[in-house]
Amino acid sequence: MLSLADWSPVFISLRTAVISVIAVIILGLPLARLMSRREFPGKDLLESAITLPMVLPPSVIGYGLLMLIGKNGLLGQILANLGITIIFTWWAAALASTVVAFPLMYQSAKAAFKSVDENYEKAARTLGAGEVRIFLTVTLPLAWPGILAGVVLSFARALGEFGATLMVAGNIPGQTSTIPVAIFFAVDAGDNAAAQTLVAIVTVFSFLVIFWVNRWAKRRNY
Template sequence: MSFDLSPAWISVKVTLVATVVNFFLGIAIAWGMTKHRGKWQGLLDGVLTLPLVLPPTVAGFALLMLIGIHGPVGRLLGLFGVKIIFTWYAAALASILVAFPLMYRTARGAFEQIDPNILNAARTLGVSERRIFWRVAVPLAWPGIAAATALCFARSLGEFGATMMVAGNIPGRTQSIPLAIYFAVQNDDTRTALIWVGIIFVISLAVLFFMNARSTDKTKKRLGAGRS
């Protein structure tokens, strides 16, 4: 009997999409939240962080109410013959939702550690806010952003509850590695469960090692440039 590798491909596909989306969305919103202060900032920050403390099934249920066939987004897409629910796209949306707070909070903390005098000096030289963000803020906050990206990847790769709610467990279509492990254990298939545990362990460790190595290299180059 051949071993079905489709859960690995689905997990990697979903995780990469979620990580890329959260990378740009997370650092953009984190940067915006560090720049603007207002009476609603605390509430907005709480809303952005809420998926981190909610049970994944609650986040999945909220997403199901939104993109399901009876939800507002689901009905709108249905007019064009598009169905997201119980597809890998739904699994990607679930991963984006539950992993976003890790990217946002960690990136925001990294941005808040930047000396504001450096940013103000760039502004006095006439540098646009967009260039300040990409050329000054992001490089200075990169170790934190790299850590946020690694956490986001790991959280997306291990997502189970919300994915189960909106994507289900359809072999070859939506069954990710965590789902494959769960149902292998349910079917008393310890061998398959152990194989998938080993695979997800290797993938997670490789990504974390790569991100840590990249972050360390950038830090060393920046310190070397500062001493020269």
């Protein structure tokens, strides 16, 4: 069984997943809204870059982040001069989770915004509503089911991130050891009891989240 200290991967994973979801919502919604309504040169290239983490191996993403936030990385050196270190902290785990979860939020939100009839937005403009008000009172409520799906998918992806997290955050017990990382090292050490408990926890939690979303979607359809 897990001791109190062994529960730290659960709390670390939840914290990194929540931070990641907040980040992808803040960054993903405006970008998805823009890309769903605007055409401009290079749009296809930009969308390819945005969705690239969906198909790249996690080790490649982790290596890229190492080159960015590592001690010799471009951003890492700048932060080091400011006395800030991200590599091998739980912030690095949150960053890795954000990168891999972002395409899911973007794709879901973009599809949701595209499903909104532009005539509703045009009608709001003719009544004098500004773009921000239109987004908050017209577009967002109509696109909300698809956005919620993106939030859930992003949360699940962030919660299950392993490869990139291991490369940039490592396995520091009580600091950066997330559930997937802890499971891997528990199995490697032959601690099947701890691995099975963590597997059960993340499975039950994920099931409950999906179950709640399905129930919520059913209630909306009635």
